Amino acid sequence: MSDSPTPAASGQRIPTSTLLAAAQADGAVQIPLLYIPLGDSAKVAIKVQVSVDGWNNGQPVTQFYEFDTGGKGFWLDSTTISTSGVTSPGTVETLYTSGNYYSGPAAAATVSFPGAVVPTGTGTPAITAEVGLITTFDQYPQGSMIQSTDPLVVVSRAxxxxxxxxxxxxxxxxxxxxxxxxxxNPTAGPPSLSNPTAGFPSLLSVLAQYLPTRSGLETGFIVSVPTGEGDTGWLILGVGSQLSALFTTVVTMNPGTPDSFTLPNGSTVPTYSEQVINADVTLGKQNLPSLGICLDTGCPHVVLHGGTSLVITNAGQNMGPLTITVGATQLMQTDTYATMPSPATPDGPGYINTGVQNFMPFQVLYNIATGKLYLS
Structure with a gap:
C-alpha cells in the first residue's frame, strides 16, 4: 500500500477491501456489523460481550444489540437477570423517539467484541464503562418525549x-x-420518571471511551454499515493516517453540553452534540442554512423534527423536496421523509435525522480527539 491511499470520489463508498486494508495498516480494530431487514429499511446490529460484577452469576453475557449512532449510552436487557448483587451509583433511563423506554441501574461493565479482527501489535479492546441494565422496558406512542417542565410526565411531541x-x-x-x-453526547442527569427526587448517573457511548494504546492511532471510529442481507458491515476502532486519507469531506463536529465527560480512571474525553454537524438545507422553497443534522443508524427513515426555524405544523406534512449539503458534498436529496411537528413548547430551531439511509452511500469517520467528522 502507498503512503497516501487514494480517497473515494466525494459521495461514494470506499471499497470494503480498501477500508479494511487501511485499518490493518493503521493497526485499527475491525468489528463486524449485521444487517437486519426492517420493511423498506433496515437495522444494524453488533455482537457485544458484557461482564458486570454481581450480575448473571459472574458470567459474561454475549448478545446482539442495535448499533445506534443516534443513541446515547449502552443499554442491555436485564429483564430476566437479577440486578440485586450489582453495585450501582443509581438509576438511569432513556426514552427514544420510537417510544422505547428503558430504565434500570447503572453499573460498571467490561465491554468486548467477539469476532473482532485485531491486528498484530494492537491490544484486544476491553473497555470499562458504565452501562444501563434494563429492568423496565415500556413502549410509549411514537413521537413521545419527557415533558420539559415536569420530568415525571411523558407527553406527545405533537x-x-x-x-x-x-x-x-x-x-x-x-x-x-x-x-x-x-x-x-452523554445522557442527561436531571430528575426523571424513574428517579424523581435526585439526579441520576450519566452514560456515554462505550466507543467514545476507547483509548487506543497503539502509537499513531487517535480516539475515534469509522462506521461502514452493511448495505443488504448477506453483506457484512464494519465498525473500525481507532483512527490513523491511512484511514483518514481515504475520506474526502471534513466537517467540524458540534460540541456537547457539557463538552467533556469524566471516565472511570479520572481522565476526560470530549463530547459532541446529538446533532453532530450542521448542514445547509433546502426544503421546498425554504433555505435553512446551518441546520443541525443527526446522523443516526438507529432511525429507519429520514425524519424532520420541527422547531422554531424548521416549522412543521402537522405530522406527515410533506414540505417539498429535501436537499442537504455539507460544503461541496450533497449529503442527501429526497422527497420521502417523515415529519415531527414543532413542539408546543419551543426547544430549538429543529433538526433533521438522516436515518440509516445516509450511511448506505457514505462511510463516516468520527475523530473524537480532533473534533472532526469525515465523509467518504
Missing part, C-alpha cells in the same frame, strides 16, 4: 398531552437485546 406506555419485551427487531448507543 399535542403536548400526556401519553401512557405498554409493557414491552426483548428481543427487538428479531435479534437485538438492547441499544448499543454510539452518539458522542
Amino acid at each position: 399535542t403536548g398531552k400526556q401519553v401512557y406506555p405498554k409493557a414491552a419485551s426483548f428481543p427487538i427487531f428479531t435479534e437485538c437485546y438492547g441499544d448499543f448507543g454510539a452518539s458522542l
Whole structure:
C-alpha cells in the first residue's frame, strides 16, 4: 500500500477491501456489523460481550444489540437477570423517539467484541464503562418525549398531552437485546420518571471511551454499515493516517453540553452534540442554512423534527423536496421523509435525522480527539 491511499470520489463508498486494508495498516480494530431487514429499511446490529460484577452469576453475557449512532449510552436487557448483587451509583433511563423506554441501574461493565479482527501489535479492546441494565422496558406512542417542565410526565411531541406506555419485551427487531448507543453526547442527569427526587448517573457511548494504546492511532471510529442481507458491515476502532486519507469531506463536529465527560480512571474525553454537524438545507422553497443534522443508524427513515426555524405544523406534512449539503458534498436529496411537528413548547430551531439511509452511500469517520467528522 502507498503512503497516501487514494480517497473515494466525494459521495461514494470506499471499497470494503480498501477500508479494511487501511485499518490493518493503521493497526485499527475491525468489528463486524449485521444487517437486519426492517420493511423498506433496515437495522444494524453488533455482537457485544458484557461482564458486570454481581450480575448473571459472574458470567459474561454475549448478545446482539442495535448499533445506534443516534443513541446515547449502552443499554442491555436485564429483564430476566437479577440486578440485586450489582453495585450501582443509581438509576438511569432513556426514552427514544420510537417510544422505547428503558430504565434500570447503572453499573460498571467490561465491554468486548467477539469476532473482532485485531491486528498484530494492537491490544484486544476491553473497555470499562458504565452501562444501563434494563429492568423496565415500556413502549410509549411514537413521537413521545419527557415533558420539559415536569420530568415525571411523558407527553406527545405533537399535542403536548400526556401519553401512557405498554409493557414491552426483548428481543427487538428479531435479534437485538438492547441499544448499543454510539452518539458522542452523554445522557442527561436531571430528575426523571424513574428517579424523581435526585439526579441520576450519566452514560456515554462505550466507543467514545476507547483509548487506543497503539502509537499513531487517535480516539475515534469509522462506521461502514452493511448495505443488504448477506453483506457484512464494519465498525473500525481507532483512527490513523491511512484511514483518514481515504475520506474526502471534513466537517467540524458540534460540541456537547457539557463538552467533556469524566471516565472511570479520572481522565476526560470530549463530547459532541446529538446533532453532530450542521448542514445547509433546502426544503421546498425554504433555505435553512446551518441546520443541525443527526446522523443516526438507529432511525429507519429520514425524519424532520420541527422547531422554531424548521416549522412543521402537522405530522406527515410533506414540505417539498429535501436537499442537504455539507460544503461541496450533497449529503442527501429526497422527497420521502417523515415529519415531527414543532413542539408546543419551543426547544430549538429543529433538526433533521438522516436515518440509516445516509450511511448506505457514505462511510463516516468520527475523530473524537480532533473534533472532526469525515465523509467518504
